[in-house]
Amino acid sequence: MDSRALDVAPGPACACRAADPIGYRMNGLRHLLLCSLLGGILIPASSAAAQESLAGCVDWNRLSRSAHQISENHIRFTGDVEIVCDQEKFYADEMDVYTDTNMLEARGNVTFLSADGQIHADRMTFNTKTRTGVFYHAFGTATLPTRQERSLFGTQEPLALFWGDELHKLGPDKYRIKKGGFTTCVQPTPRWEIVSDSATITIDHYALAHNPVLKVKGVPLFWAPIIYYPINKEDRATGFLIPTYGTSTLRGQSISNAFFWAIGRSQDATFFHDWFTQSGQGMGTEYRYVTAPGSQGDTRFYFLDERAVQSTTGQTSPPRQSYEVQSNATQAVPGHLHARANVNYFSDVSTQQYYYGIYSSSLRTRTIGGNVTGSWGPFVLNTTLNRSETFYNTTSSTLTGTMPRINFSRSERPIGRSPVYVSLSTEYVTLLRKSFSGDTLSDNGLSRVDLLPAVRVPFTRWPFLTLNTSLSWRDTYWTQSLDASGQQVAQGVSRRFFDFTTQVTGPTFNRIWDRPDGQYARKIKHVIEPSLTFERTSPFDVFDRIVRLEGIDSIVGNVTSLAYAVTSRLYVKPSEGGQAAPARDILDVAVSQSYYTDANAAKYDPNYATSFTGGAPSNFTPVRLNVRASPTPGTSGQFSTEYDTQFHAFRSFSANGSIAVSDWLQATGGWSRRPYVEGYNSPAAQSDSISASTTLHFKQGRVGGTYAFNYDLFRNYFLQQRILGYYNAQCCGIAVEFQTVNLLTPDPRTGLTQDRRFNISFTLAGVGTFSNLLGAFGGTQRR
Numbered sequence: 001m002d003s004r005a006l007d008v009a010p011g012p013a014c015a016c017r018a019a020d021p022i023g024y025r026m027n028g029l030r031h032l033l034l035c036s037l038l039g040g041i042l043i044p045a046s047s048a049a050a051q052e053s054l055a056g057c058v059d060w061n062r063l064s065r066s067a068h069q070i071s072e073n074h075i076r077f078t079g080d081v082e083i084v085c086d087q088e089k090f091y092a093d094e095m096d097v098y099t100d101t102n103m104l105e106a107r108g109n110v111t112f113l114s115a116d117g118q119i120h121a122d123r124m125t126f127n128t129k130t131r132t133g134v135f136y137h138a139f140g141t142a143t144l145p146t147r148q149e150r151s152l153f154g155t156q157e158p159l160a161l162f163w164g165d166e167l168h169k170l171g172p173d174k175y176r177i178k179k180g181g182f183t184t185c186v187q188p189t190p191r192w193e194i195v196s197d198s199a200t201i202t203i204d205h206y207a208l209a210h211n212p213v214l215k216v217k218g219v220p221l222f223w224a225p226i227i228y229y230p231i232n233k234e235d236r237a238t239g240f241l242i243p244t245y246g247t248s249t250l251r252g253q254s255i256s257n258a259f260f261w262a263i264g265r266s267q268d269a270t271f272f273h274d275w276f277t278q279s280g281q282g283m284g285t286e287y288r289y290v291t292a293p294g295s296q297g298d299t300r301f302y303f304l305d306e307r308a309v310q311s312t313t314g315q316t317s318p319p320r321q322s323y324e325v326q327s328n329a330t331q332a333v334p335g336h337l338h339a340r341a342n343v344n345y346f347s348d349v350s351t352q353q354y355y356y357g358i359y360s361s362s363l364r365t366r367t368i369g370g371n372v373t374g375s376w377g378p379f380v381l382n383t384t385l386n387r388s389e390t391f392y393n394t395t396s397s398t399l400t401g402t403m404p405r406i407n408f409s410r411s412e413r414p415i416g417r418s419p420v421y422v423s424l425s426t427e428y429v430t431l432l433r434k435s436f437s438g439d440t441l442s443d444n445g446l447s448r449v450d451l452l453p454a455v456r457v458p459f460t461r462w463p464f465l466t467l468n469t470s471l472s473w474r475d476t477y478w479t480q481s482l483d484a485s486g487q488q489v490a491q492g493v494s495r496r497f498f499d500f501t502t503q504v505t506g507p508t509f510n511r512i513w514d515r516p517d518g519q520y521a522r523k524i525k526h527v528i529e530p531s532l533t534f535e536r537t538s539p540f541d542v543f544d545r546i547v548r549l550e551g552i553d554s555i556v557g558n559v560t561s562l563a564y565a566v567t568s569r570l571y572v573k574p575s576e577g578g579q580a581a582p583a584r585d586i587l588d589v590a591v592s593q594s595y596y597t598d599a600n601a602a603k604y605d606p607n608y609a610t611s612f613t614g615g616a617p618s619n620f621t622p623v624r625l626n627v628r629a630s631p632t633p634g635t636s637g638q639f640s641t642e643y644d645t646q647f648h649a650f651r652s653f654s655a656n657g658s659i660a661v662s663d664w665l666q667a668t669g670g671w672s673r674r675p676y677v678e679g680y681n682s683p684a685a686q687s688d689s690i691s692a693s694t695t696l697h698f699k700q701g702r703v704g705g706t707y708a709f710n711y712d713l714f715r716n717y718f719l720q721q722r723i724l725g726y727y728n729a730q731c732c733g734i735a736v737e738f739q740t741v742n743l744l745t746p747d748p749r750t751g752l753t754q755d756r757r758f759n760i761s762f763t764l765a766g767v768g769t770f771s772n773l774l775g776a777f778g779g780t781q782r783r
Contacts, residue, residue: 093109182229268288399435452474476496500536512526521573526568590627627639636657646680653673733762
């Protein structure tokens with residue numbers, strides 16, 4: 001007996017194979033025994049037939065129970081027929097081979113196997129030369145790219161199932177279905193399927209269906225004249241993304257659609273359209289590209305067309321149109337230069353605050369900026385253009401920026417082999433400062449030139465004590481100044497002074513504990529590091545004439561200052577990883593304060609978060625406490641506060657932290673508080689808020705959810721709450737989101753003070769989904 005018979009698919013005894021969409025095949029031994037009991041052992045075809053060949057088959061052979069020479073070019077094989085043509089196999093109860101036309105005609109339990117899939121049919125005609133054919137009353141499976149999201153398929157392999165009255169194989173990877181459908185939900189009862197009059201499937205590329213109907217659990221859910229379903233092997237394919245449905249108190253019900261265009265391997269575009277029952281419609285696009293390492297960018301544009309609406313008071317607001325542009329780009333430029341650009345621009349601040357997500361609702365600033373940097377050895381060039389406008393309401397705003405800011409510097413280098421280091425920094429800047437209030441414009445912009453050479457001498461011979469001494473000279477010129485009455489005038493002013501600084505770090509104290517049997521750490525090291533900085537600024541008499549727009553403008557002359565701090569650090573050598581495991585810094589605690597001989601100078605110390613906020617003068621800055629902890633690689637937290645020693649009260653508090661437990665839990669939280677301190681700030685300046693977000697993943701990512709909120713503790717209400725949940729079951733999934741947003745001020749068009757938003761999105765295995773540009777599902781685009 002020919003050993004090849006062990007791989008032959010049996011006839012009626014194994015007819016269940018043809019009904020199995022996964023293409024089940026019995027093993028060789030069971031196969032042989034079962035067929036023997038049913039009345040015969042498979043034999044090779046007759047020697048006469050064996051001498052024939054088929055065009056297109058480099059290596060081919062055939063097996064059957066019997067073979068009959070019907071004519072010179074016509075051979076009929078019957079009884080568990082198997083024909084192998086290179087990497088393709090054909091099985092049937094009966095098969096006719098026409099060697100002159102290279103045609104195969106098969107009937108009864110027809111099975112076709114190839115490297116990418118299989119087809120089962122009642123009958124078949126196939127041309128072995130062109131590798132094309134027609135399968136009647138057929139169904140088949142094709143392997144999807146392995147880069148598909150595996151959680152959508154559960155325990156199944158990523159497969160696509162297709163069926164039809166006629167299934168035409170048009171090429172190596174191309175099929176046409178008549179009166180049939182397809183799904184990526186390969187199970188006895190698919191959770192979803194797309195049926196159509198005609199569909200063309202190109203493996204690893206796309207499926208194109210005419211008059212398709214999407215059915216979920218057998219129930220028709222959606223019809224379209226045509227649908228393009230991507231199954232690209234690179235996981236990026238042109239096509240429509242799955243729509244998102246939502247409801248909003250402000251916008252009404254909504255349908256969000258998107259079309260993804262894979263322009264090439266290094267660029268793509270997405271086109272969006274949102275339809276709202278109450279407010280109108282919106283449309284936009286996003287373009288992304290990568291041209292080379294370090295050269296990439298993305299641009300988003302969204303246009304909102306609102307119809308006339310009636311407010312809760314009965315007042316009708318006219319139609320309104322607005323747009324938003326967001327863009328980021330980086331580009332490597334010849335000559336050791338690198339360019340960056342960013343745009344975050346909107347035409348209507350009220351639309352930004354009421355229509356978009358919680359982040360955008362509190363965003364009142366639109367910016368346009370660019371930057372070019374370059375370095376040539378020790379020399380560095382940095383050129384920046386920036387325009388930023390902050391809105392306080394629809395008619396009042398402040399414009400700030402630099403047009404341009406050019407900084408050229410020589411990095412610190414030693415003089416020969418001496419321990420003396422020299423550096424130089426120069427800057428030219430034109431500062432934009434404009435305030436708009438209705439029709440009133442106030443312009444405080446000016447230009448400034450700054451020159452700063454410096455010399456530094458470090459002392460690092462002792463490991464427990466280091467000293468750094470520096471001397472710098474600064475010359476600054478402003479094109480405008482303040483007169484005796486405090487009015488800004490077009491009269492230049494210059495300022496020159498010396499600055500002498502000595503920084504002492506240490507003596508450093510440390511202690512090490514060895515714990516060879518410790519479960520958490522093998523070694524623990526505690527370090528205490530004090531520091532002291534002495535600084536003397538020479539006198540100058542033009543402080544009251546300088547227009548103070550930035551920190552460099554607020555330097556006070558004839559001042560001596562002392563900055564003192566103590567830092568305590570705790571390091572551990574983890575038990576895991578052996579001797580090669582690196583030490584980890586798990587706890588830092590730092591306390592610092594500064595003293596100035598001039599009380600006005602303490603108000604402008606840039607090292608403290610509550611500086612530049614006014615208040616009564618004091619020679620001492622607040623006492624600052626910073627705590628940072630990271631007991632495990634997945635857990636971290638930070639806390640800081642500033643205490644006013646003049647009024648014996650805390651000026652500010654802030655805390656944030658995060659925790660990650662494997663892949664199933666990620667949580668973050670933050671707290672910020674600015675209390676009212678009599679004599680330091682006003683009651684209107686106080687604030688107190690908390691925010692948190694928790695995300696859970698279960699079942700290898702098939703089930704999960706997120707809860708996030710922002711709460712105003714001072715006003716005692718939620719700014720927003722957001723709950724999101726998703727479930728992926730083998731070949732499809734669903735994501736649901738509910739969000740409540742308390743508007744900071746009532747919407748001027750509708751009078752609403754709260755917006756409740758609900759969004760739902762479905763996922764089909766192998767098809768991308770997305771989030772609209774208005775903050776649904778976190779506002780991140782997913783393709």
